Amino acid sequence: MRRVEFFRHDLGEAELESVRRTLATPFVAMGPRVAEFEREFARLLGVEHVVGVSSCSMGLVVALRALGVGPGDEVIVPAMTYVATSNAALHLGARVVFADVDAATGLVDPASVEAALAPRTRAIVAVHLYGQMAPMAALRAIADRAGLALVEDSAHAITAARDGAGPGQVGDAAVFSFYATKEATAGDGGAIATRDGALAGRLRRLRNHGISADAADRHGAAYRHWDMLSLGFKAAMTDLDAAFLLPQLPRLDARRAARQALAERYEAALAGVPGVTPVRRDGRSAHHLFAVLVPPDRRDAVLAGLGERGIGCAVNYRAVHTLSYYRDELGWARDDVPRAAAFGDRTVSLPLWAGMAKDDVDAVVAALRESS
Numbered sequence: 001m002r003r004v005e006f007f008r009h010d011l012g013e014a015e016l017e018s019v020r021r022t023l024a025t026p027f028v029a030m031g032p033r034v035a036e037f038e039r040e041f042a043r044l045l046g047v048e049h050v051v052g053v054s055s056c057s058m059g060l061v062v063a064l065r066a067l068g069v070g071p072g073d074e075v076i077v078p079a080m081t082y083v084a085t086s087n088a089a090l091h092l093g094a095r096v097v098f099a100d101v102d103a104a105t106g107l108v109d110p111a112s113v114e115a116a117l118a119p120r121t122r123a124i125v126a127v128h129l130y131g132q133m134a135p136m137a138a139l140r141a142i143a144d145r146a147g148l149a150l151v152e153d154s155a156h157a158i159t160a161a162r163d164g165a166g167p168g169q170v171g172d173a174a175v176f177s178f179y180a181t182k183e184a185t186a187g188d189g190g191a192i193a194t195r196d197g198a199l200a201g202r203l204r205r206l207r208n209h210g211i212s213a214d215a216a217d218r219h220g221a222a223y224r225h226w227d228m229l230s231l232g233f234k235a236a237m238t239d240l241d242a243a244f245l246l247p248q249l250p251r252l253d254a255r256r257a258a259r260q261a262l263a264e265r266y267e268a269a270l271a272g273v274p275g276v277t278p279v280r281r282d283g284r285s286a287h288h289l290f291a292v293l294v295p296p297d298r299r300d301a302v303l304a305g306l307g308e309r310g311i312g313c314a315v316n317y318r319a320v321h322t323l324s325y326y327r328d329e330l331g332w333a334r335d336d337v338p339r340a341a342a343f344g345d346r347t348v349s350l351p352l353w354a355g356m357a358k359d360d361v362d363a364v365v366a367a368l369r370e371s372s
């Protein structure tokens with residue numbers, strides 16, 4: 001039996017060397033390497049400003065706060081996402097209004113966003129699911145017409161594009177994750193990209209308790225008192241994170257190409273497996289996850305069958321509004337967001353990482369055939 005892990009990173013000598021370089025400096029928390037990472041990541045994205053943060057989860061909180069979201073506001077979020085997206089709005093005292101998704105792609109449906117607009121709506125969060133970008137042009141038009149902020153949850157998409165635009169090029173801010181299994185990783189970490197210089201300034205302040213200077217600015221010079229100007233968070237990236245991430249940036253395109261070849265092999269092989277449908281994709285996907293849809297009454301058996309055969313798998317995600325907290329504490333019902341609920345009952349994520357062999361794909365497909 002050929003075992004296949006769900007994910008394996010390719011970190012090694014380049015990252016060790018980069019961290020070693022940072023350890024020879026006085027900075028291990030936020031310092032010059034964060035600034036270097038922010039410059040390089042901004043260049044990679046083609047977006048003017050990048051602000052390094054401690055995670056995508058905190059980045060979403062900081063971004064929504066910087067865009068004015070607060071108590072009493074409503075934030076529209078697709079229900080097919082990770083809980084971090086909607087929780088960010090709740091932590092700011094805002095109400096989450098779930099939008100429904102396209103039944104074939106799981107991406108937010110602009111018509112559902114339009115239907116969710118209300119007088120208290122303050123922001124829309126788009127989610128780029130599995131590496132495919134949300135329909136940003138349509139969402140931008142809705143946000144502009146209604147005077148709303150548009151944030152991208154780009155945890156699944158660095159190297160993606162749609163209609164000629166990448167993450168951060170259409171939304172007011174795009175928030176990235178560098179958690180262990182994402183396209184680039186420092187174990188944890190995140191970044192916010194924006195084309196708006198004034199917003200970038202607010203983001204820098206909010207990631208550091210709303211105080212007026214960063215630690216690196218204070219190093220070496222005569223002591224100057226700092227001040228607190230707004231209520232912020234402890235949410236900055238560290239130089240150790242940045243040291244880890246910098247050597248990975250030039251490898252992202254090659255990693256994406258490797259995942260695309262594996263995804264195409266999956267798609268070709270799965271064409272002959274009844275009851276298993278790859279999630280539809282178009283545009284340039286970052287291929288963060290390879291997700292298939294199976295019949296809802298077979299999903300748990302498929303997950304168990306893959307597990308018994310040594311194949312790593314996951315569910316990304318059960319629709320957020322169906323989870324206990326959102327159902328019991330906030331009163332959401334399955335049928336309030338029916339297509340997301342149905343999609344979340346059917347989705348299974350298969351192993352996908354740049355170093356996987358073609359034989360691994362074939363082993364996963366064989367196990368899936370036996371399990372479904």
Ligand SMILES: *Cc1c(COP(=O)(O)O)cnc(C)c1O
Nearest residue numbers: 055056057082084155177178179
């Ligand atoms: C991973 C993930 C997050 C949270 O990222 P962290 O960096 O772990 O906080 C948010 N949204 C989506 C869609 C994710 O997959």
